[in-house]
Amino acid sequence: MRIVHLFLLLVVTAIVIHGCAFSRGTLGDDIKTEVIDSIKKGVTTKSEVLTLLGAPDRVLPLNGRDVYQYYRYDGKVGSLLLIVVNFSRVSIKGDDLFVMLNQNGIVEDVISSKRTENLEFRFWPFGD
Amino acid sequence: MLRSHARLAAFLSVVFIGGHFSACNVVRITLNTPLTPDDVAFIIPGQTTLPEVVDRLGSPDSIGNSNTGMVSIYRFLDMKYARVNFGWLARPWSPVDPDLIFSRTGFGTDAFEVFYDSNGVVIQHSFLRHVTDRTFHPYPF
Numbered sequence: 001m002r003i004v005h006l007f008l009l010l011v012v013t014a015i016v017i018h019g020c021a022f023s024r025g026t027l028g029d030d031i032k033t034e035v036i037d038s039i040k041k042g043v044t045t046k047s048e049v050l051t052l053l054g055a056p057d058r059v060l061p062l063n064g065r066d067v068y069q070y071y072r073y074d075g076k077v078g079s080l081l082l083i084v085v086n087f088s089r090v091s092i093k094g095d096d097l098f099v100m101l102n103q104n105g106i107v108e109d110v111i112s113s114k115r116t117e118n119l120e121f122r123f124w125p126f127g128d
Numbered sequence: 129m130l131r132s133h134a135r136l137a138a139f140l141s142v143v144f145i146g147g148h149f150s151a152c153n154v155v156r157i158t159l160n161t162p163l164t165p166d167d168v169a170f171i172i173p174g175q176t177t178l179p180e181v182v183d184r185l186g187s188p189d190s191i192g193n194s195n196t197g198m199v200s201i202y203r204f205l206d207m208k209y210a211r212v213n214f215g216w217l218a219r220p221w222s223p224v225d226p227d228l229i230f231s232r233t234g235f236g237t238d239a240f241e242v243f244y245d246s247n248g249v250v251i252q253h254s255f256l257r258h259v260t261d262r263t264f265h266p267y268p269f
Contacts, residue, residue: 060191062198063246067191090157096187111178113186115160125156125208125264 019081022121028057028072031097036112039099046105053097062100065108070097074116078123089122151216153231154264159205160189163240163255171242171253178248188242197246206236210266234262 035052038044049068056068075092098111163185170176170184181200182188188200211231218226239256 062191062193069190085152085154088153088155090155092157092159094160094189096189098187098191111182111187111191113182115186125154 019079020123021077021079021081023077023079025075025077026073028070029054031070031072031095031112031114033114036097036110039107039110041107041109044107046101046107049099049101049107053099056099060098064103066101068099068101070099071095072116074119076119076121078121080123087123087125089125091119091122093119151213152266153209153211155207155209156264157205157207157209160203161186162204162206162236162238163202165255168240168253171250173250173252176250178244178250181242181250185240194243196251197244197248199241199243202240202242204238204240206238206262207233208236208262208264209233210264212266230266230268232265232268234265236262 031053038052039049046066053068053070057071058069060067060069071094073092073094075090077088077090079086079088093115095114095116096112098109099107100109100111102108167185171181178200185202189203190201192199192201209231211229213227213229215225215227215229237257240253241256242253243251245251
């Protein structure tokens with residue numbers, strides 16, 4: 001009898017949750033932490049930055065200095081398809097790296113953070 | 129025993145029929161981490177520096193010139209979409225598939241801007257749109 005109830009419970013669960021979906025999309029290449037760490041303020045040159053990271057996604061002028069911006073976006077989508085209600089949640093985060101170069105082409109400052117590391121698949125659209 | 133099976137069969141029938149008639153969609157799209165005034169309360173103009181801001185909030189999405197030095201911008205989005213199709217209610221009795229859809233989207237785009245002087249000390253900071261927390265609300269009128 002217990003097996004029948006378990007089977008029925010599985011059938012009901014399978015019908016109620018009649019689908020779920022996982023999707024993922026990325027834009028740009030991963031910016032490796034060890035590459036960022038190898039860029040030294042006051043030492044690394046513009047050509048070395050280009051060798052390490054390639055051409056920047058954007059070049060921003062900043063008070064006579066050049067700022068190279070590299071970015072990468074990661075998006076994860078979770079969908080829970082129930083009988084009368086479908087829940088979907090899309091979470092997108094970006095990693096940005098800014099390399100500030102002085103007028104002599106030497107790295108003056110590096111600003112970076114990896115926001116995509118903690119990105120998870122989420123289904124529930126309510127709350128945080 | 130027979131009664132409980134009949135009840136279960138009725139429940140399964142409702143579930144099965146309902147399975148072909150999903151009527152509501154709730155979707156949320158989040159871009160970056162939405163910031164609140166509490167998240168940026170640590171920033172004190174004239175004291176907090178660029179590295180401290182980056183340490184707490186991460187790197188900005190863009191950096192630009194300002195008259196005083198530079199400005200960093202943190203962009204984020206918290207979009208909420210809800211949709212209800214009341215036409216589904218008539219489908220069991222209708223020869224066609226009628227639709228009566230109510231839906232509403234709250235885009236919730238905002239940005240947080242921080243202005244620095246030439247030494248990288250915060251001069252001023254502000255949210256762009258002051259978006260308040262929106263709820264899922266399918267009624268469009």
